[in-house]
Amino acid sequence: MANNGSQDGQRPLLTAEGRAKLEERLRYLLEVQRPQIAEDIHEAKEAGDVSESSAYEHAKNEQARTEGEILELTMLLNNSGTLEFTSGAQTVQIGTRVRVKRDDTGAEREFTIVSTHEADPKRNFISTESPVGKELLGKKKGEIVNVQTPNGLIVYHVLDIL
Numbered sequence: 001m002a003n004n005g006s007q008d009g010q011r012p013l014l015t016a017e018g019r020a021k022l023e024e025r026l027r028y029l030l031e032v033q034r035p036q037i038a039e040d041i042h043e044a045k046e047a048g049d050v051s052e053s054s055a056y057e058h059a060k061n062e063q064a065r066t067e068g069e070i071l072e073l074t075m076l077l078n079n080s081g082t083l084e085f086t087s088g089a090q091t092v093q094i095g096t097r098v099r100v101k102r103d104d105t106g107a108e109r110e111f112t113i114v115s116t117h118e119a120d121p122k123r124n125f126i127s128t129e130s131p132v133g134k135e136l137l138g139k140k141k142g143e144i145v146n147v148q149t150p151n152g153l154i155v156y157h158v159l160d161i162l
Contacts, residue, residue, distance in 0.1 A: 012076065013083040013094055018118040026073045029066055037063045076117065083114065089161050092136045094128055097162040100136075100145070103155035110162070113137065132156075 014022070037059055044056035089096045092113060099110045111126045113136060119127035126133045135145045136158070145156040 012080040012117065013115050014076075014080045015083045015114065015118055018114075019077065019080070019082060022073055022077055022117070026070065026077065029070050029073070033066050034063075034070070037066060080115075083118075090140060092139045092158070092161055094137075098136055098139075098158060099160040099162060100156040101159050103144075103157065108159065111136070 040059040041056065041063065044050060044053050044059055047053065047055070050056040083095050092098050094113050094115065097110060097112045099108060101108045109124065111124050111132065113128060113133055114125045116127045116129050118125055119130065128134065128137060131147050131149055132145075132154075135147045136156075139145055139158050141158055141161055143158045145158060147154045147156065
């Protein structure tokens with residue numbers, strides 16, 4: 001499995017909200033999806049020759065995908081810690097909010113640094129694995145951050161660590 005947003009090989013960290021969403025997804029897979037797939041397989045078997053049944057083949061493929069997701073979520077939830085948002089940090093780290101100013105446009109943005117599973121660009125939650133997140137980690141207020149993106153180099157100034 002990939003790094004999953006942990007730093008320096010430590011176990012992955014999830015926010016309480018992110019953990020709750022993953023637990024809800026796992027509960028749905030176990031209590032709703034898995035029984036439905038089992039019923040679909042049973043119905044396909046009852047309908048006749050399964051060797052030529054596209055419904056049976058689809059249900060078996062869906063079962064494999066679902067079981068894989070259940071396994072992945074279970075492992076993640078069992079092996080992850082809970083992320084506490086920090087304030088007053090001197091350097092950017094997972095769980096901190098950081099305000100930056102883009103050098104070329106002067107636009108200011110605020111990011112919260114989170115694990116890969118928590119990333120949500122719409123809410124400005126950026127992953128430690130994203131180009132911006134990677135470059136911000138360990139930086140201090142006043143430092144300059146160079147981020148290589150597909151559209152070229154973006155330079156940010158770290159205005160504040162919140």
